[in-house]
Amino acid sequence: MDEFQTIPYEDFRKIISTVRTLRNIDFTYYAPEILMHRITRSMYMHGVQTSDRLINKLMADNYFADLFVSELFVPTTEMFRDYSMWKFLEDNIIEKLKNETLCKIWVPQVCGDDELYSLLTILHRKRILNRCTVYATSPIQKTLNDAKSGFIDQKKIEISTANFKKIDPEAELSHYLTKEDKYDYFSPELLNNVIFLKSGIESSPPPDNGFNLVLFRDRMLYMNAQTKKAVVDTIAKTICNGGFFVIGIRENLANCDFRNVFIPVSKSENIYIKIQK
Amino acid sequence: MYIVIGGSAGSFQAVTALLASIPRNYPHTIFLCLHRLKNVRGGFVEALSLKSNIPICEPYDKDTAMPGVAYLAPANYHMYIDANNQFSLSTEEPINHSRPSIDVTFCSIANTYKENAIGILLSGANKDGALGLKAIKDAGGTVIVQSPDECQVKTMTSAAIKITEVDYIMLTNNIIDYLKNL
Known part of the structure; x- marks a missing residue:
């Protein structure tokens, strides 16, 4: 798996729904192309191979769930950008x-x-x-x-x-x-x-x-x-x-x-x- | 068709030659993802436009891509294109030390346009673009690599050839003929 690998749209929806249930944050407002990349990037970084494994890990591991959700947001790049x-x-x-x-x-x-x-x-x-x-x-x-x-x-x-x-x-x-x-x-x-x-x-x-x-x-x-x-x-x-x-x-x-x-x-x-x- | 061109060190000459050869009212859309200085916003579009027959612009986020225009990924932003032909720009982490990253744009084009995508990778000094070109090929698109023998720096094109069975390895002049005959 690499960070650009796509996941089926159904899995994508399931992950967003899990995050909403666990953390009450609605990512349906997010630009989908970028959110898909944020998810697959995070899966790649944490060595999570499949969407099912990701969902299981989110539900079983509070610390990981917090980390994963924070990684979906894009951090600022530097001070005084532009x-x-x-x-x-x-x-x-x-x-x-x-x-x-x-x-x-x-x-x-x-x-x-x-x-x-x-x-x-x-x-x-x-x-x-x-x-x-x-x-x-x-x-x-x-x-x-x-x-x-x-x-x-x-x-x-x-x-x-x-x-x-x-x-x-x-x-x-x-x-x-x-x-x-x-x-x-x-x-x-x-x-x-x-x-x-x-x-x-x-x-x-x-x-x-x-x-x-x-x-x-x-x-x-x-x-x-x-x-x-x-x-x-x-x-x-x-x-x-x-x-x-x-x-x-x-x-x-x-x-x-x-x-x-x-x-x-x-x-x-x-x-x-x-x-x- | 949707043509995406990626390049880095040593690609400027080839890009300007390609743009100069494309006729007015070209029926296809062109996306350019070229490694460039992060904090220099102006000048690049103007330099590329000097000999180009088609308009070149840097899109704003959520702009819609139109045929007959070449869209250049803005400095310090990754560039995605979604199924509605809308641009999504992003300040995500650099990939292969690059923002814009060619892999990001190529993969997005692969996901969105599939067999209607044509990926062209030019001279460059790192491996950015290799994975993206593979994604275009895997999605059913056509992939072209500038002949490494012609590249000023062949790292990028060689990395792509190593991991993908590319459709064509071509000199710039042959890429020009290919694009004109589309």
């Missing part, structure tokens, strides 16, 4: 948010989470972190715990540092990291400003409303078109007028019909502002 977006966000959007007395920010579906750490870094650089309430949500407790721990894979440090240097050649990412037993962690001090909540964006109410900024990059890639539309609708309602919505650079809102709700602030960086309806 550094020109982060530069734009820091120089234009965060700069504007400095005028707010209090700022509410939401990072839905954390997984990794380099996006959250990058955001905290620039909020700190702009000296507004202490005036911000930052929510980080995920339906999976394990991914929340991972994000909360601040652990950063050693393999990501080099690229993250290079990206950060592109934003500010004088800046040092190491100032935001701590080392513990040879491992790198994102600054616990900055992470203390985050409220972590177990919540699925497609299944639970949002953690708050009146957000000034929602950072939701490269998460809609993994949703089918129908769910994507519903999720954008939910997010749109939580953002205050004049608040910002940031999505991944290859994502689009074209099929969501939100032209009357969001207008682009930067088309190339995919940053939108909510306008008065």
Whole structure:
């Protein structure tokens, strides 16, 4: 077996159904092509040869079930991915948010989470972190715990540092990291400003409303078109007028019909502002 | 038909030659998965478009693929295509140190288009694409490998030939003739 091997569609449905029964997470909203690859990749990594064996293992082994479900979510790749977006966000959007007395920010579906750490870094650089309430949500407790721990894979440090240097050649990412037993962690001090909540964006109410900024990059890639539309609708309602919505650079809102709700602030960086309806 | 072309080190010349030979209003859809710099977003489409007769674009997630267009996998994203001809982009882990990975796109094309898929693997310095080409062949598609003798770097094509009984091993000029006569 290799990680690209496909499984019959019936087995695919059975696996999704088992996950829903065991963990109350509905993966039918997921982009099927990618979900199929996530499942076969995980089976390959754990040496599980058949769908039946996978289902038996999921039902018999709680730890494995948690691990398997967390592996279906795609983790973030590095800090400051698409550094020109982060530069734009820091120089234009965060700069504007400095005028707010209090700022509410939401990072839905954390997984990794380099996006959250990058955001905290620039909020700190702009000296507004202490005036911000930052929510980080995920339906999976394990991914929340991972994000909360601040652990950063050693393999990501080099690229993250290079990206950060592109934003500010004088800046040092190491100032935001701590080392513990040879491992790198994102600054616990900055992470203390985050409220972590177990919540699925497609299944639970949002953690708050009146957000000034929602950072939701490269998460809609993994949703089918129908769910994507519903999720954008939910997010749109939580953002205050004049608040910002940031999505991944290859994502689009074209099929969501939100032209009357969001207008682009930067088309190339995919940053939108909510306008008065 | 759905033609997918994969390439890495040393493939740029062959890709531009293929694109330059394809006539306007080509009735088939072309997907390009080429290893490229992760953080350089612009310039590649423009470079490929210089001599191409058909439009070349980098798809957004959930865009629909159309005939007569060549779609280039965007930098730092894997590219899948589903049964509705819709693109699914992904930031999953690199495969064979590559994102976009040729194996990912080739396997997706194999699953989606089966015997209507044509996979073409060009010069490259790692084995990415070999498994994907096998998947296309196993699904009933046609697979073509650029002649290793012509490749600037033959690792990729040799890896594919090793694990798959390919339909054709061809020089770039012969691949051009094949595509024109489809």
